[in-house]
Amino acid sequence: MTGPVVGIVGGGQLARMLAEAATPLGIHVRVLAAPSDEGASEVVPDVVVADPDDADALRAFARSVDVVTFDHENVDHDLLRELEGDGVVLRPSVATLEHSDKAHQRRRFSAAGIPVPDFLVLPGGSDVDADAAAAFAARHRDSGATSGDVVVKASRGGYDGRGVWILGEEQLRQFVDSWSGAPLVIEPLLRLRSELAVLVARRPSGEVVTWPVLETIQVDGMCNEVLLPAPIGEALRARAHAIGVQVAEEVEACGVVAVELFVVGAEADGAEQILVNEIAPRVHNSGHLTIEANATSQFEQHLRAILDWPLGPTDGASAAAMANVVGNGSDEPRSRQAEALAAVPGAHLHLYGKSPRAERKVGHVTVLAADVAAARRGAALVADVLAGGGTPIEEAATSTEGRS
Amino acid sequence: MTGPVVGIVGGGQLARMLAEAATPLGIHVRVLAAPSDEGASEVVPDVVVADPDDADALRAFARSVDVVTFDHENVDHDLLRELEGDGVVLRPSVATLEHSDKAHQRRRFSAAGIPVPDFLVLPGGSDVDADAAAAFAARHRDSGATSGDVVVKASRGGYDGRGVWILGEEQLRQFVDSWSGAPLVIEPLLRLRSELAVLVARRPSGEVVTWPVLETIQVDGMCNEVLLPAPIGEALRARAHAIGVQVAEEVEACGVVAVELFVVGAEADGAEQILVNEIAPRVHNSGHLTIEANATSQFEQHLRAILDWPLGPTDGASAAAMANVVGNGSDEPRSRQAEALAAVPGAHLHLYGKSPRAERKVGHVTVLAADVAAARRGAALVADVLAGGGTPIEEAATSTEGRS
Incomplete structure (x- = not known):
């Protein structure tokens, strides 16, 4: 263990994909996984199994690593504050994590002049x-x-x-x-023209980078597909980037922050408005396609940012789409890879090692193509095959509001 | 462990990078690592530590997995033949592995009309x-x-x-x-115009794919840099592909086979000849840049091939270069990542978790760029930083013969 040691609280797919990005960089990952967590444990050798609410376990874990980061935000903030007070390096900090409280987030952003509903x-x-x-x-x-x-x-x-x-x-x-x-x-309940996501990475010394703006497609409040590039004009794109950077500065992000945006307003070009729906102070489902579609993935960038290493370029493929693989309670995606790859040979499969309980994200698929429509069709088809054919993909280009 | 279980004999960097490719595909990897092996053990949870010459250990290992593949060829072939006779699935087979014997390889290729020195x-x-x-x-x-x-x-x-x-x-x-x-x-000792590598993947059901032809730069007989695309004309490129496919068929490859080629003959276009230097019936140093530069990496393709899954597309970036990070006995690349990333922010680092003994490959760097010269400069610079500045990169575009 000669490289830096990054501790990840939570052992789901975000921890798993952070570990995938850590290996080539020579970063050692240690995961604090709850007994019920699936995802990271099968592929990370250094796992501490304990409930993240177990104060003693979290204290010991945090003190055994160089920097602590998070797979999820469901951790007691008072305990994290105590650790910060003791000199443990939390990235993101508790002050940033507090923005996962929707009431706190709305008040802070509103006061800072960031547009919100x-x-x-x-x-x-x-x-x-x-x-x-x-x-x-x-x-x-x-x-x-x-x-x-x-x-x-x-x-x-x-x-x-x-x-x-x-x-x-x-x-x-x-x-x-x-x-x-x-x-x-x-x-x-706003009438949405579309939903966007802008990913931002910020390191302690202040460097901030964004990725190309993404369109997200929600079904029943869950992010189901992500498309690159978002089909918006240059003015809206610039506005989305500016809001993303403003949010990252406002929450003093360290690492990746995903900013989910609503596009509302008249159909005429230039009349649209962007509002911040919500943020996640970590890597996020909307950024999974960055693994293949961008020069630096959100996972590698998060690690670089929390270690205060130089951030990487984020230029992207001309078109890409991601579709989630959602469990249906019975069909096992881990026995369908050959069928999925036959459907779209260039598809990139990401299976999370989770049992396919109904409505549970158990994987995702990314397809790069010459245009977004082709990429979207490919990703949806492969995700459907992996899920067992039981996940019809809706063609709706707009959606009602929901949480992703 | 719902997905297939792939057993890898040997625990070096090739096993490590195969495991990196296996994780998103939902493939479980089990590694048989010698006590002295470094590379895979730090990042693979399921490692059996035993010498590969320990017959009982190899037998038990082989019978515990769905398919056996190899990080290196230094395994007793008689023992492997016994396992094959017992129904263990070896991919590649012993008959293919026997081509790592240079005398056997020369005789077979010569008899088959494949051009050799x-x-x-x-x-x-x-x-x-x-x-x-x-x-x-x-x-x-x-x-x-x-x-x-x-x-x-x-x-x-x-x-x-x-x-x-x-x-x-x-x-x-x-x-x-x-x-x-x-x-x-x-x-x-031939006067070489250049050295090339063509990677080929073949699956049991017969599908064969090749990657764009690469140029390899040897220093002291060790592959030091790899460039994409190779600076050759279309006729030579087609010839290299044809020879690669012929070799894969001749050795009945299963998985990736790396075919190293000499270019000899007059300077005039069309007067060059290609000779097979040697082959490796596995993933190979010359193919490391496929991780970022091609639609499907050699590591993912090898896994797909040995599981008899559909092979992926191999179209590549417009230009890329790989440089090995070679140990100098003291400087530890795992403490130099920030410095390396600052030198070329878009460089892709791959550190193998190995102690930096002198002359030992401990990592590699891949850089994509608009042209090969820029990519080569970037990769060489970053590899040099990681190695501690003690690895001058030679600018020689041609080389004397040697083993890579």
């Missing part, structure tokens, strides 16, 4: 004010600019469409009255 | 005929087409220039008289 934060527990929620919904219904429904999000703990509800005014009052969990963020 | 095989042990060797050398000296010296190669056990000697006529007689090892192959 109109929102209302309701305290959690038993103090939820149903009247305020109803008034917010009514105001947006009357504005005519939205569908009339609202989106209600738990500020913490959601992912892949979980913790997000789309409700009419009547349902909203009932929901809020019966809620006793985390604070809620309420927003109008 | 003129050669003489002398039996090993105490039966070596110094007069025959001297007569061979004299005949080539008198032809005027060569330098007058001869190349003497041990038929087995050499690598990276070891087991190869360049000798004048007087030295030859002395050498042969004192030799008591493996059979020897004697060839004229």
